[in-house]
Amino acid sequence: MTQKKPVKSKKSDLTRAAILAAARELFTSQGFDHTTVRDVAAKAKIDPAMVIRYFGSKDELFALAVEFDLRLPDLSKVPRDAVGATLAAHYFGLWEGENRNHGLPLLMRSAASNEFAAAKMREMFGKQVAPAIAALVGPAQAAACAGLVASQLLGMAFCRHIIKLPPAVAMPRDAMIKALGQTIQNYMLPRGIKPSEP
Amino acid sequence: MTQKKPVKSKKSDLTRAAILAAARELFTSQGFDHTTVRDVAAKAKIDPAMVIRYFGSKDELFALAVEFDLRLPDLSKVPRDAVGATLAAHYFGLWEGENRNHGLPLLMRSAASNEFAAAKMREMFGKQVAPAIAALVGPAQAAACAGLVASQLLGMAFCRHIIKLPPAVAMPRDAMIKALGQTIQNYMLPRGIKPSEP
DNA sequence: GTCTATAATTCGATAGAC
DNA sequence: GTCTATCGAATTATAGAC
Structure with missing residues (x-):
């Protein structure tokens, strides 16, 4: 029996979060062009191929890294x-x-x-x-x-x-x-x- | 007879100026990383190898391109x-x-x-x-x-x-x-x- | 899911003929 | 001075074994 949406996918989520956090740090300190997928993978302690597997491309990873909420007061x-x-x-x-x-x-x-x-x-x-x-x-x-x-x-x-x-x-x-x-x-x-x- | 410092070096100076102008334009519109030596050469209508010959390296070309005077009033x-x-x-x-x-x-x-x-x-x-x-x-x-x-x-x-x-x-x-x-x-x-x- | 190996480009810089 | 040809390195992304 196949599960369409497994209730637990802890490991995947943690890996995703680790990649995103590493990417945001490196993009911030080195800029987009000088940050390689290899750098992100090394900081997240996973394989470079996984970065592409989780996020599709370097561009899509960057697009998610710059997303945030200013949380302006009323x-x-x-x-x-x-x-x-x-x-x-x-x-x-x-x-x-x-x-x-x-x-x-x-x-x-x-x-x-x-x-x-x-x-x-x-x-x-x-x-x-x-x-x-x-x-x-x-x-x-x-x-x-x-x-x-x-x-x-x-x-x-x-x-x-x-x-x-x-x-x-x-x-x-x-x-x-x-x-x-x-x-x-x-x-x-x-x-x-x-x-x-x- | 060899001239150590020829009084006229028009062509060289013009080429240098053309390279520098092209570089400044491209660096400004595309950024340092996305501007290639080939791009600069194409815009200046000379050979890519000449860019390196005249300026030594892409970095040195950039260093000269950002040099200027603010001309602040007294x-x-x-x-x-x-x-x-x-x-x-x-x-x-x-x-x-x-x-x-x-x-x-x-x-x-x-x-x-x-x-x-x-x-x-x-x-x-x-x-x-x-x-x-x-x-x-x-x-x-x-x-x-x-x-x-x-x-x-x-x-x-x-x-x-x-x-x-x-x-x-x-x-x-x-x-x-x-x-x-x-x-x-x-x-x-x-x-x-x-x-x-x- | 994870990793090895590598494909496919692209770039800066150099060597050497002319 | 100028151009052709190319080297060597680095990159993103993919293919496929396990």
Whole structure:
């Protein structure tokens, strides 16, 4: 008797997870092009052929490695004058908090030279970030506001965590959150103008 | 009679320049890894072997392709309350002005996934940007200020020109210069505090 | 499911004729 | 200076034994 869907497939799942974790680490530290299927297999302690067997190709493995959820807070529940600080703090939690085994560093590092990653970043921004901002500042100013906020937050990530520019690395976390929070607050809700105003 | 250093070596220089220009274009659009010596040779309409003969190796060719001068204005000659706008305008001139055949787009695109390019960017920042800022705001606040300014300017370049995030691309140049100028001004000279104050 | 062996490309760089 | 021919190494992906 054949089982269509076995209830237990522990080993397979563990192997899959090990491959994916190894791939994400190596893609992040070495980039897509300089990470070989052999490297991933070695780190996951399995045979290179298994990587292809489980994921089909190197490209499909990469596509799964960059998938993740930003878990943005609900900005409508945040005091209006604390929106900037909240976003800045959330962003640093993503980069320097306890749970950092997500795909953001990989996506950020890859997006500049990998069109698939760039497209993924635009998609994530459109689906997760833009709506949250539009709901707060209204549709008229949403685009410009979102572009400015993204440029500041991604820019700090680029300087501090990707290329490791010394002054950006040296800056204390609190000072940075304060400075970025003020900037973002000003981009989103300048001078207390209500979003519904003309 | 042999000439040690011929006064005229037009052809060689033209070939070198053609190779370098082709390399910069291809490295920028395809990235270092996906640009082959054969690609560069084809674009420059010469033999692939000549690329190596003229530049030694692909790595050395890349090193020359990323070399350039930011040509920052002398900030000491700019009114203090116009420093932010001046820097923002200069930055956009680099990215969207008439003379764009420099290495900045290539450096920016490569730095995230190429350690050599990242080091070059840190070096350029340290030699060209940091001193200009330090001379204006004083040594005490120079590092933090430089890190913040860099994060905002590089972040907009990343969003608007590298990954082409729709809201950042759509924003009119004037509106962006105004917004970034205000932010930079605030990072550099907040509330009119003089740089020499404790 | 797992591994060995290798197919099929592709690339950077070199040797040597002219 | 320039081109032809090719080396040697590395890569993804597959075929097939066990």
